[in-house]
Amino acid sequence: MSVFNSLYADQYDELYAAKGYVQECDLIEQAVALYGGTRPSTVLDVGCGTGGHAIELANRGYAVSGVDLSQPMLDRAATKAAALPAGRRPSWLCGDARDFDTGEQHDLAIMMFAVVGYLTKNDDVLQALRNIRCQLKPGSLFLCDFWYGPSVLSTRPTDRVRVMSSGEGRVIRAASTELDIVAHTADVTFKLWTLAGDRLVGETSETHRMRYFFPQEFSLFLASAGFEMKSISAFPTLDGELDENAWNAFVVASAI
Ligand SMILES: C[S@@+](CC[C@H](N)C(=O)[O-])C[C@H]1O[C@@H](n2cnc3c(N)ncnc32)[C@H](O)[C@@H]1O
Known part of the structure; x- marks a missing residue:
């Protein structure tokens, strides 16, 4: 893989030190409370990178599986997660969003910080969303953010x-x-x-x-992969209006 190589991965946490992972995990929990009902036990973090969300969620008591294409990013994540008690650490899998297999069905999937934008062709987006759908229980939520086309x-x-x-x-x-x-x-x-x-x-x-996305096309991708789009808002909110100033959109979808 040509991106998120070792040198970039080494600097990743410094580069995004100001990113609000704790607040974003609050947003994830708010979305679940509003659209998901029961508290999930297992969380699948696709494109987990250095574990910003995965480790925070594991610390909150969820059993987290982190998947990423970049081994150097996963190595950083595992080093950071070593600070958690052994039974709480996420599991890490090096794999592609389009065809990884955790061998389990999870209660929640997240794909945070424009990870879905790395899937640039229609077929890639569909393959990844379908693969994630297969590893979710019916009724579970899928949350992601992406660059907002308009x-x-x-x-x-x-x-x-x-x-x-x-x-x-x-x-x-x-x-x-x-x-x-x-x-x-x-x-x-x-x-x-x-x-x-x-x-x-x-x-x-x-x-x-x-890749940047538009609401109608993303809704169609989700529907083709077995999801229903529940909400789309300006990131990092659940109700912020999407206008030309909203660089990122936040989507809540439910597995049909
Ligand atoms: C901007 S980083 C986001 C990392 C993490 N979610 C965060 O919020 O810090 C994008 C991540 O997506 C991963 N990625 C890109 N394409 C992928 C793919 N096809 N399958 C799995 N991971 C992928 C990269 O290796 C990188 O770690």
Whole structure:
């Protein structure tokens, strides 16, 4: 796999240190309370990355299975999860959303932080949603967020540079984006430089092809995969209006 390689995975938690994983887990629990009824026991986190949601949910008492395509991201997740009591740690599986198999049916599935956007072709989206559906009990919820097409097209991504402290040194990240408005994709090129003092100690570059979605097409994908869309709102809310300023949409769907 060409993205989320070892160097990028090493810096991932620093890059997204400000992301509100605890608040997002509150949002997940609110969605379940509103649309799911009973508290789930088992949670499937598809594209779990370094475990931001998986570990927080495990800490709240859920039995979590985390799946990701990137072994370096899973290695980071497992290292962090070692701080949890042994019986509470999530299980980790290196696999593709389109064909992984946990061998179980879960009570809730999540796919957070635009993971579904990494599935850029219609067939890939359908294959992944169908595979997730097979590993959920009927009536269970599936929650995900994605780049919201109307906002992407009206706001247009801009080039960005961030400089962050990292231990004794710094990380510089430059991101530039090219849209393909026919394919509904954005190629985001991340360049990353790791500095110790003034010395360059690491350098990497990755292009992430991300798909953005529109509400009607996503509802159709869900229906074709055996889900019913219950709600779509501005992320990270359950009732925020989706307008051109809402970069991310949050979807709650139920397994039929
Ligand atoms: C932006 S990160 C999100 C990670 C995590 N959910 C979070 O909120 O921090 C996207 C993750 O999706 C994973 N991913 C991308 N394509 C995937 C696929 N086809 N199957 C499983 N994981 C995938 C990447 O390896 C990466 O860890």
